[in-house]
Structures are given as structure tokens and as C-alpha cells.
Amino acid sequence: DSGVTQTPKHLITATGQRVTLRCSPRSGDLSVYWYQQSLDQGLQFLIQYYNGEERAKGNILERFSAQQFPDLHSELNLSSLELGDSALYFCASSQRAGAVTGELFFGEGSRLTVL
């Protein structure tokens, strides 16, 4: 158990719809990262939040957005869904205050299927 919690574990929806994925980081971690993993693909970095503020952006589509709340949990919003958005979405956390090691701790992922 990494200490990172993601919900929901599975989600099936239709094209054009909007979904929200939720992540609770490890206790004490200030950073939350979102990664997308499509079938047989690597881990594509989407976005990073640190202590409530956006810090870095990767290959995140304009249809996607995220935020980190004061309690440090994060949500990834995916809108106008397309078939190609079907993937496993991972949240990871790191950077406990005063202990910046670089290691990321991954949640179990949210598997999104767009029909």
C-alpha cells in the first residue's frame, strides 16, 4: 500500500461526457502528479500541483483540467470525452516538507473506459 488513494477504480462513460477523478496523497506529501497510461503505452505526465498551486504541465489536453485543494487532495477533470481518452490514470505524490527525495508514490489508478 503506497498511501495514495484514488477513486473511482473503474469508470465507464460515453463520448462527450465529463468525469472527475479524485486523489488523496500520502499523509504529509505536498505534491500531486497526474499521469496517463494508454494501452501498452508508457506513463505520460499530465500535470503537477505543489501545496495547492500548479507547478508544471506536461502533455495535458485543453479538455482536461486539475486542481489541488487546501487539504491537498486533487481532482482531474476530463471533459468532452473521446474514445482515445480511454486509459489508466495514475495519481502520484511526493515531497514531504523537508524531505525532498524525488521518489514518486503511485496510487492504484483509475481505469477510464469511453464507449
Added chain:
Amino acid sequence: GENVEQHPSTLSVQEGDSAVIKCTYSDSASNYFPWYKQELGKRPQLIIDIRSNVGEKKDQRIAVTLNKTAKHFSLHITETQPEDSAVYFCAARWVGFSGGGADGLTFGKGTHLIIQP
């Protein structure tokens, strides 16, 4: 930004033999290089890591080597076992310029390691 190349994409070895996976990175400022193992449908899990002030690190059957001059690092698994079958990802740490806390990992595309009985 950081770019990480990983080879091979698929590696099949006989049980008991050794496996080697290689990665190169582009940012000379990178200082942390972890390896993650991902079983089918599961989350990536850290198996070993190395920092830039070290050339080699070993943990039982797993070892990682780092050549900072050439900007490449490798994962070595000896005496492979069926449970080693998985996808392995290398990664390199990046630190951003946008302010405090911009920090993360860029991953290679992964190596599917198959252990043949």
C-alpha cells in the same frame, strides 16, 4: 525538458539468465534515477534507485549502474525468476524553473520483460 530513452521495448530471457535494460537521459542536471516495476493492471512500484553521486547500487538480484558522463543508466537483474515478468520503467528527475516545488520524473517508454520457463 528532460527526455528519457529506454531500450529494448521487449526482452525475453530464459529463467535463471540475466536481463539488462538500458536508458539514456538528456538533462545533465538530473540527479535521481529510479526504476519502477509494473505488473499488469497494477500501479508502478519502485524497485531500486540511484543518485548522481553514486556509480552503482545493488539490492540482492537487482543492480543499477549510472554513467553521468555518457548520461546513461542500466538495470541488471540476475538469476531471473518467473515473478520478474513485468514492465520496467526507468525515469530521471527534473527540477523546473517555475518556482518552488516544481519537481518530478520523466519516464522511459518501458520494457516488457518476459521470463521463459
